[in-house]
Amino acid sequence: MSSTSTGALLFSRDLIDFIHGPVAIKVGSCSIARVPSVSQGYGCRISRSDGDVCVFLSESRSASVLRDLRDGGAFSAAFSRPATHRTVQLKASFVQIEPLQPGDQALIDQHGLRAAGELISLGYAPEFSQALMAPEVKDAICVCFRPLVAFDQTPGAGAGQPLGAGL
Amino acid sequence: MKPPLSALRRCFEGAVPAVIATCDENAMPNVAYLSQVHYIDEEHVALSFQFFNTTRRNILANPTATILLVDPVTAEQYKLYISYLRTVSEGPLFESMKARLAGIASHSGMSDVFRLKGSDIYRVQRIEPLPGVIPPLPALPAPNLLPVLRRSITRLAASRDLSSLFEETLASLAEEFSMRHAMLLMLDAAGEKLYTVASRGYPHSGVGSEIGLGEGIIGVAAREGVPIRIGHCATEYLYSRAVRESYLRSHASTAIEMSIPLPGLAKSGSQMAVPILDGPRSIGVLYAESPQEMRFTWDDEDALVALSGYLALAITTLQRSSDVIEPAASSTISTEGDGEPVDVCFYRADQSVFINNDYLIKGVAGAILWKLVCDHSALGRDEFTNRELRHDASLRLPDVVDNLEARLILLQRRLAERCNALAIEKTGRGRFRLRVTGELHLRDASG
Numbered sequence: 001m002s003s004t005s006t007g008a009l010l011f012s013r014d015l016i017d018f019i020h021g022p023v024a025i026k027v028g029s030c031s032i033a034r035v036p037s038v039s040q041g042y043g044c045r046i047s048r049s050d051g052d053v054c055v056f057l058s059e060s061r062s063a064s065v066l067r068d069l070r071d072g073g074a075f076s077a078a079f080s081r082p083a084t085h086r087t088v089q090l091k092a093s094f095v096q097i098e099p100l101q102p103g104d105q106a107l108i109d110q111h112g113l114r115a116a117g118e119l120i121s122l123g124y125a126p127e128f129s130q131a132l133m134a135p136e137v138k139d140a141i142c143v144c145f146r147p148l149v150a151f152d153q154t155p156g157a158g159a160g161q162p163l164g165a166g167l
Numbered sequence: 168m169k170p171p172l173s174a175l176r177r178c179f180e181g182a183v184p185a186v187i188a189t190c191d192e193n194a195m196p197n198v199a200y201l202s203q204v205h206y207i208d209e210e211h212v213a214l215s216f217q218f219f220n221t222t223r224r225n226i227l228a229n230p231t232a233t234i235l236l237v238d239p240v241t242a243e244q245y246k247l248y249i250s251y252l253r254t255v256s257e258g259p260l261f262e263s264m265k266a267r268l269a270g271i272a273s274h275s276g277m278s279d280v281f282r283l284k285g286s287d288i289y290r291v292q293r294i295e296p297l298p299g300v301i302p303p304l305p306a307l308p309a310p311n312l313l314p315v316l317r318r319s320i321t322r323l324a325a326s327r328d329l330s331s332l333f334e335e336t337l338a339s340l341a342e343e344f345s346m347r348h349a350m351l352l353m354l355d356a357a358g359e360k361l362y363t364v365a366s367r368g369y370p371h372s373g374v375g376s377e378i379g380l381g382e383g384i385i386g387v388a389a390r391e392g393v394p395i396r397i398g399h400c401a402t403e404y405l406y407s408r409a410v411r412e413s414y415l416r417s418h419a420s421t422a423i424e425m426s427i428p429l430p431g432l433a434k435s436g437s438q439m440a441v442p443i444l445d446g447p448r449s450i451g452v453l454y455a456e457s458p459q460e461m462r463f464t465w466d467d468e469d470a471l472v473a474l475s476g477y478l479a480l481a482i483t484t485l486q487r488s489s490d491v492i493e494p495a496a497s498s499t500i501s502t503e504g505d506g507e508p509v510d511v512c513f514y515r516a517d518q519s520v521f522i523n524n525d526y527l528i529k530g531v532a533g534a535i536l537w538k539l540v541c542d543h544s545a546l547g548r549d550e551f552t553n554r555e556l557r558h559d560a561s562l563r564l565p566d567v568v569d570n571l572e573a574r575l576i577l578l579q580r581r582l583a584e585r586c587n588a589l590a591i592e593k594t595g596r597g598r599f600r601l602r603v604t605g606e607l608h609l610r611d612a613s614g
Binding site: 060 | 183
């Protein structure tokens with residue numbers, strides 16, 4: 001991972017593949033009263049050219065997170081692969097909330113398929129895996145942000161370390 | 168309608184890791200996975216504190232957090248809004264979480280990474296169910312354990328002596344709870360070791376095998392007086408290993424040839440150790456295990472805690488009544504048969520008894536047997552009472568009411584398993600007979 005002259009992070013191919021892979025996505029926010037909130041993401045889209053990341057959320061299941069973001073709150077998104085515990089967290093001070101773009105629904109479906117498949121391969125029941133990772137999301141929207149920091153959160157000695165150049 | 172916290176306990180089993188969100192003094196959020204969320208009561212949970220990480224720093228700066236829980240059956244999600252109260256790093260809650268974390272770590276290949284530094288206690292401010300999956304996943308109703316518990320207690324209540332109480336307890340676990348591998352251990356009067364008085368579902372009974380207080384989940388459950396239930400078994404908590412290491416540490420007094428192998432599953436998937444409490448004091452442990460992972464639920468734990476509460480009352484009542492002497496049921500004497508000579512050797516240092524050079528028993532039970540065979544040889548006696556044993560200074564029984572009856576059961580069972588020439592038979596409340604069917608040759612090795 002490296003950064004542009006504007007300070008935005010640029011992603012390596014490996015990191016983009018990881019984030020687009022069979023990961024669980026959890027997002028966090030903070031209210032004006034400094035009460036944190038958390039919800040689940042259902043896929044994401046990354047633009048390597050400008051370092052923008054868009055995470056897909058359900059409007060109804062992420063109501064408090066989206067309220068905090070609309071109030072101008074900061075945002076974090078953790079991507080974790082269940083099979084390896086590899087976890088990366090991206091953070092941004094500001095986000096833009098946008099409707100889905102053409103092709104985003106296909107990305108949501110693809111992510112759900114991969115992530116549910118990962119859980120099934122780990123022994124979780126297929127119906128459960130499908131319901132958790134690939135439910136029908138009729139009210140999906142995009143939370144787009146340009147991450148300013150990225151952390152390795154894989155459990156172990158390196159947990160919490162900022163991702164360095166070229167990662 | 169908001170569910171009570173206890174209705175979410177399935178989410179705390181660890182099948183799907185929970186996630187915590189915190190934020191720092193600049194309102195920057197952080198999201199992290201949790202190894203363990205522990206249900207304390209309707210208003211409190213405890214989280215495992217393993218690393219001094221961003222979550223920890225944030226909580227100390229801003230003691231408000233939100234947890235995302237997933238129901239492992241229905242995939243429904245819940246948010247818990249919580250506020251940090253304090254951290255404990257010793258005691259029952261900590262030890263229970265430590266044992267469980269070791270299991271989780273072992274299961275996920277993180278044994279070198281996960282070490283519990285503390286149990287962070289939080290107050291639950293609010294529970295928020297998230298809109299569910301459509302269509303919702305069906306959840307089979309959990310088995311209703313109340314009738315199971317009622318039937319089991321009825322069975323225990325019918326027991327007229329400790330021996331049948333122990334048997335009925337394990338039979339109830341197997342037949343009512345479908346917990347087919349179980350054992351019952353009692354704490355010795357010195358409060359240092361637990362010894363197995365009954366087991367069920369193992370190739371060898373292991374009656375008489377011992378485990379130190381604080382060793383394995385059985386030893387920790389007894390020491391802390393807290394139930395411990397783990398769905399993935401950690402190597403360091405396997406009591407067989409704990410015992411072996413204990414032997415290696417202090418092998419001088421416990422030569423390996425004198426050890427009675429512990430019963431236990433070679434590959435245990437789930438374990439549950441419930442202390443048997445007489446007031447605040449552990450007097451024993453009820454232990455169940457299964458080859459299946461995540462076999463035991465919170466409801467199972469609740470039921471066994473309730474059952475062990477009844478068991479504790481029954482044990483103390485029957486122990487007290489065991490000193491009451493009833494007339495002998497029969498006066499028939501059957502001793503000194505035509506059996507083979509039997510060499511009985513007693514080592515006074517650790518009160519161990521060897522029969523024909525094979526180790527039988529040691530400690531209080533060994534001293535009791537030595538007294539019985541000496542009295543039998545010198546005085547021709549074969550009828551004895553619990554009361555006389557309790558008052559016999561040579562046995563060095565503690566002044567407090569101890570589990571003499573349990574020691575006699577242990578001795579009775581070891582003889583039944585290991586020695587054809589000697590047997591102990593109950594002849595009435597508080598009295599028993601030593602049946603001898605061989606010619607005894609007694610040797611006091613220390614003399």
